[in-house]
Amino acid sequence: MNFKFFDKLSQDFSELLSDKKEYNVVIEVDKEGNMKSFTAHSVVLRCHSSYFDKELENAPTNKNHIKTIIKPNISAPLFEIILKYIYGGIINIEDTDTKTIYELMINANELELKELSRKLESYFIESKDSWLRTHFSLVYHSILDSNEFKDLKKFYNDIIVKYPNLIFDSGDFTSLQETALVSILKRDDLKVEEIKIWDYVIKWGIAQNPTLPADSKEWSKKNFEALKITLQRCLPLIRYFNISGEDILKKVKPYKKILEKQLWGDIIQHSISPNKPITSIVLPARIISNRGLPSRTISTPELPSRTISTSELSSRVNDPFSTIINEEHIAELSSWIDRKSTIYSSSNIPYEFQLILRGSRDGFHPKTFWNMCHGHAGTIVIAKVAGTDEIVGGYNPLAWDNLKSGWMKTNDNFIFSLKNGNIRNSILSRVIDSDKALYYHFSDTQDIYGPKFGSCEFMIKSKASDFIQDKQCWCAIPTLAKYEKPIRTTSKRFSIYDYEVFKIINKQIPNCTIR
Structure with a gap:
């Protein structure tokens, strides 16, 4: 028979954190003015975090055999929460605002506290999906290049596929980092009309150049060049040859100076004579809808019948009760x-x-x-x-x-x-x-x-x-x-x-x- 006393063990280690007698590590966090020093024990840090294990190998040691680690990118209040977790295995986020919890998750991942990071990742998906949608730009950019956060990436990829307008029309869309926007534009399954994607890209590019005149008719050659440079990674990802001739003239033509001359000539030629060969790269049309699934008609007592696809029906069964x-x-x-x-x-x-x-x-x-x-x-x-x-x-x-x-x-x-x-x-x-x-x-x-x-x-x-x-x-x-x-x-x-x-x-x- 095993007797387990985890609560008492957690309490003892939490008290050890407050004991200044035998510490051998000092961790300095936050920037000047807010900088704070925490004392800790190398054996505890190494046990919980491979990050600290590597840092302590190279950390300088003073004459009292105390090593110092400097982490200016973590705030003192956040690091205090993390340190209490490392020693006592307990996190209390009941009265913590959501953005702070998000920063806690990102920092836990950086410090290779995988158990905490994954727990908070699950917490966000299960309890804070509305916040995740609202702060798409902030979170998506943070996790895009990480090898972790696989569930969060799946959460966002599902949104990109099913509800791209929630991203493009969100209040913080123009603050989306370039790498994140490029990642989205590369998708063939982005279910948005191509001319709307063009509009969103132009909107994003203009937002990155706040000194541009409000009316594009007043733009100089230098203004167009600035926008072209800003969008140099985005413009090749637009499916120009899937935009109607009417929309080309109405919405693309005013910004033709940001396009290469050969491309613009091919766009015009294709809109007039779609069967003539062109030299520009033609990207495949995006998959706006899934035509491979049959449709079925569902009636409700209080609504007239309407046709919905099997895929839509399936997604409704699995919908959360509320977003x-x-x-x-x-x-x-x-x-x-x-x-x-x-x-x-x-x-x-x-x-x-x-x-x-x-x-x-x-x-x-x-x-x-x-x-x-x-x-x-x-x-x-x-x-x-x-x-x-x-x-x-x-x-x-x-x-x-x-x-x-x-x-x-x-x-x-x-x-x-x-x-x-x-x-x-x-x-x-x-x-x-x-x-x-x-x-x-x-x-x-x-x-x-x-x-x-x-x-x-x-x-x-x-x-x-x-x-x-x-x-x-x-x-x-x-x-x-x-x-x-x-x-x-x-x-x-x-x-x-x-x-x-x-x-x-x-x-x-x-x-x-x-x-």
């Missing part, structure tokens, strides 16, 4: 529906949140909302604001109806902002003008408007018929408010990063609609 909210949010929203003064515990949530629509899966066209949500009552709309940690939304006990128009009356509506990332507190705002709780738009305006709560206190809208494109969504602070209080601190309009609509199902009475 935006977590179980804690569900408990909070459920308590608001029931007008409870305290939040339900995770084990006592009375409702199931059944996904009806997800923008990144079903599309961001306003008409998609009205078609897919038509007939569904007792729903919650949840949207992630592009470029921020904000999650906003609204609850509607009534049925969405794409044939009705005008003001809808209900006493049970509410709008909200959920705590997330840097947003420390949730905001609940109940309807106060029940006669104007919601507004259903006429069918001829459903190409622009999605759900609208009150006088635009929460509204999803796009003049471009794409909610992630043109910053027309709004949480207004109107003079004659229909809800108790604003759910954002600004009236500034925004695009959304993703949005979801859930039907609220009573677990005790599954067929009961919550109103």
Whole structure:
């Protein structure tokens, strides 16, 4: 029989970290002004980390036989967490913000603390997938050239293949490192129209040259040359010969000076006479859709039949319940529906949140909302604001109806902002003008408007018929408010990063609609 006393062993080693009597290593971390020294024991460091094992071989020793290691790229608070893990085998991240946990994972990998690094990698994929999507540029560049983080790479490769717009339309797309952008552009399975890829590449290139005039018609030869140099690794990866002649003239021609003369001549020739031979390299067309799989028709009681592919059906079965909210949010929203003064515990949530629509899966066209949500009552709309940690939304006990128009009356509506990332507190705002709780738009305006709560206190809208494109969504602070209080601190309009609509199902009475 084995008796194991790991808790006591962990406690003893944690106390050893505080013991200054027999240390033989000093580790200096952080930069000047914030630099801090930590004492440690070489035998413990070598045991846990092959990185420290190698560093200690070459570290200088002073007259007291103490070795010094300098790590200016790790902050003191982070290294303190790491050192406590090395000695005690315990990490507490409960009150730690997500970006700090991410930096902890990157530093753990650098220090070859593989167990910790892999544990945090799993934590992000399982619990922080929304944060990973929002901070694509930051994370993807960090892991791209690493031999580790295989699960995170798979997570991002799946996003690139399935939902490339979430990358290109994210708030930090223009901060994407060149190596990461090139890696994406090389993909043959990038499911985006080639002219849109061109637009994104131009947008990225211009963002790297902030001194360029806003109007390209005012650009000098030197301005075009600067953009050409910036995009020298990206331009050869565009599939120019898969862009329509109309788009070539409208969108590519204004920037023809950044292309080689031979290439531009071949592009024009191909658009006029596609069968004539050209000398430029012709890259294969990207695989926009999988034509090898058959389609099947699925009907639901409340929606008209629509055709979806077998691959889409398979992906839906394996979809996470949400890419935006977590179980804690569900408990909070459920308590608001029931007008409870305290939040339900995770084990006592009375409702199931059944996904009806997800923008990144079903599309961001306003008409998609009205078609897919038509007939569904007792729903919650949840949207992630592009470029921020904000999650906003609204609850509607009534049925969405794409044939009705005008003001809808209900006493049970509410709008909200959920705590997330840097947003420390949730905001609940109940309807106060029940006669104007919601507004259903006429069918001829459903190409622009999605759900609208009150006088635009929460509204999803796009003049471009794409909610992630043109910053027309709004949480207004109107003079004659229909809800108790604003759910954002600004009236500034925004695009959304993703949005979801859930039907609220009573677990005790599954067929009961919550109103």
